[in-house]
Amino acid sequence: MNKYLQVFKISFQQEFAYRISFIMWRVRNILQIFVVFFLWDTIFYFQGRELFGYDREKILTYVFGLIFVKAFVLSSRAQDVSGEISRGEIINHLLKPISYFKYWLTRDLSSKVLNLVFAAGEFSFLYIILKPPFYFQSNPLYIVVFLVSICAAILTYFLLLFIVDSIPFWAPEMGWGGHFLVTVILVEFLSGSLFPLDILPITIQNVLNFTPFPYLIFFPLQVYLGKITGILLFKGLVISFAWILVMWYLMKRIWEKGLKAYQAYGR
Amino acid sequence: MFGKDKEGTERTIIVEHLSKNFEVTEKESGLLGSFRSLVSPTKKTIRALKSISFSISQGELVGFIGPNGAGKTTTLKVLSGLLFPTAGFVQVLGFDPWSRKPNFLKQISVIFGQKNQLWWDLPAIDTFDLNKAIYEISDNKYKDTLEELTQILEVKKLLHIQVRRLSLGQRMRLELIAALLHQPKVLFLDEPTIGLDVVGQQKVRDFIFEYNRRFKATIMLTSHNMDDLIDLAKRVIVISKGEILFDGNLKELVDQFAKEKIIKVYLAKEADVKRFAEIGEVKKFNYPQAILSVPREASAVAASELLQNFPVADLTIEEEPIEDIIRRVFKGEVIKNKS
Numbered sequence: 001m002n003k004y005l006q007v008f009k010i011s012f013q014q015e016f017a018y019r020i021s022f023i024m025w026r027v028r029n030i031l032q033i034f035v036v037f038f039l040w041d042t043i044f045y046f047q048g049r050e051l052f053g054y055d056r057e058k059i060l061t062y063v064f065g066l067i068f069v070k071a072f073v074l075s076s077r078a079q080d081v082s083g084e085i086s087r088g089e090i091i092n093h094l095l096k097p098i099s100y101f102k103y104w105l106t107r108d109l110s111s112k113v114l115n116l117v118f119a120a121g122e123f124s125f126l127y128i129i130l131k132p133p134f135y136f137q138s139n140p141l142y143i144v145v146f147l148v149s150i151c152a153a154i155l156t157y158f159l160l161l162f163i164v165d166s167i168p169f170w171a172p173e174m175g176w177g178g179h180f181l182v183t184v185i186l187v188e189f190l191s192g193s194l195f196p197l198d199i200l201p202i203t204i205q206n207v208l209n210f211t212p213f214p215y216l217i218f219f220p221l222q223v224y225l226g227k228i229t230g231i232l233l234f235k236g237l238v239i240s241f242a243w244i245l246v247m248w249y250l251m252k253r254i255w256e257k258g259l260k261a262y263q264a265y266g267r
Numbered sequence: 268m269f270g271k272d273k274e275g276t277e278r279t280i281i282v283e284h285l286s287k288n289f290e291v292t293e294k295e296s297g298l299l300g301s302f303r304s305l306v307s308p309t310k311k312t313i314r315a316l317k318s319i320s321f322s323i324s325q326g327e328l329v330g331f332i333g334p335n336g337a338g339k340t341t342t343l344k345v346l347s348g349l350l351f352p353t354a355g356f357v358q359v360l361g362f363d364p365w366s367r368k369p370n371f372l373k374q375i376s377v378i379f380g381q382k383n384q385l386w387w388d389l390p391a392i393d394t395f396d397l398n399k400a401i402y403e404i405s406d407n408k409y410k411d412t413l414e415e416l417t418q419i420l421e422v423k424k425l426l427h428i429q430v431r432r433l434s435l436g437q438r439m440r441l442e443l444i445a446a447l448l449h450q451p452k453v454l455f456l457d458e459p460t461i462g463l464d465v466v467g468q469q470k471v472r473d474f475i476f477e478y479n480r481r482f483k484a485t486i487m488l489t490s491h492n493m494d495d496l497i498d499l500a501k502r503v504i505v506i507s508k509g510e511i512l513f514d515g516n517l518k519e520l521v522d523q524f525a526k527e528k529i530i531k532v533y534l535a536k537e538a539d540v541k542r543f544a545e546i547g548e549v550k551k552f553n554y555p556q557a558i559l560s561v562p563r564e565a566s567a568v569a570a571s572e573l574l575q576n577f578p579v580a581d582l583t584i585e586e587e588p589i590e591d592i593i594r595r596v597f598k599g600e601v602i603k604n605k606s
Contacts, residue, residue, distance in 0.1 A: 006400035010393050017388030092384040095377050097369035098401050
């Protein structure tokens, strides 16, 4: 276990190596929140207005909750995996008595911890200047389920990236393209990180609910807001865990094949 | 656990009839093209290794030479478990490399001259600490090994400087340490001196020699750098187009492949140098000295002809320089008189 502790440590140090880029990234994060905040604040400007089942308090809680959930779920180091494969650097790891999957999961977690610390700071900062109404969940059950769904989301996203990042085993130059498709198009739009998904037509929602994407951002936040209860809550958890199992299996198979196909020839 | 040969010495590396084919997909350019080749790839088989066999005993330092694309790196990758052999038998330290058992990985190390494991943005000592944890090296052993290695390589002052601020030569020496902290019994070195200046090369070479001597490690080294081989390896394996052309002492290689002799002539006075060409190939002419290369068996005749027909002040017959022979080997010159 000590191995992975050390990986955690060095990964943490690495995050600080490029301070400027790190700060810029956080600034971008804050600006993004600003945009989404003011958009929804304007829509719900009139007191008592309710749209798509959201009032001002809940939609702004959603937006603020995004800060945390995104910081924890979508911040990931594993996107570097495709680069390591196409540059052939993966062999450095394969030659060592260490699990590549656990290595990256550890690096991911270290990145998340760092992000969480900064997200807490940003949250306080934005909370003070924007003074939004914020919905504090008081039912401990929902808080526990929220935390569970966050863990599931982290694992889901990690597995998703690990699957997508294996593309360069077969097509070294496709790494970035696949990553872009998944993280930017699919995840940003379908996870609820731009808007709450329940403003979409119900048929689209029904389809989406069977994909892994809503369980990354939207579902945990809904749980926190107390908007998903009873049988729906149960169903959501089952689907998200089922996806984890499916993707785990897929990832294992794909990586087995990928490593065999990978010839590191001249790379 | 280890194979034994006739003399009863331990054979650390055993390779028997190893073949490795690559299925290479021919790629079309562009995103669309690569998508197309993902769906319906056009495949081509490259036979990188064609049934090669050799074995290496514990503590040996073997040079592995041959032209580009001969199969050197492929062999090292098979031996270190990175590539799955197409056919044949491979055993290293009693293990099947491909299964990549932790106990196997803990006893080997591979250094690819062009692939770095040091964390670019952090001081090298951080990578060393990480490797200590990964290889589960005890505190004491780690301290001693690090102390010893930093001393031989003279890098003590560099340990706490960000790797990206170091020169290539300094970095390479630290890479060596990172790869050797766990004191591997088997070491594969792929072009360890590539890109280094003469002083840097010499330091790395001295170190490899010293490491081999001190730790009794089995070392396999590929290199394009002839000095590497002349300085380090007693035994060389010459490989070309996936086949072993020669396996034996470096000295034997020279004897076997030195097809030419070099005749140096000092002229007493000017002569018609064009007539030299009738006797042998003129390598260099710089009055009063001329250097000719003649076939080995004709060297005596050539020398007497020179003495008879030219105003010779002095004449010596020498062996072809070892560099020239290896250079010819590198060029992939077909060597027919195989042992």
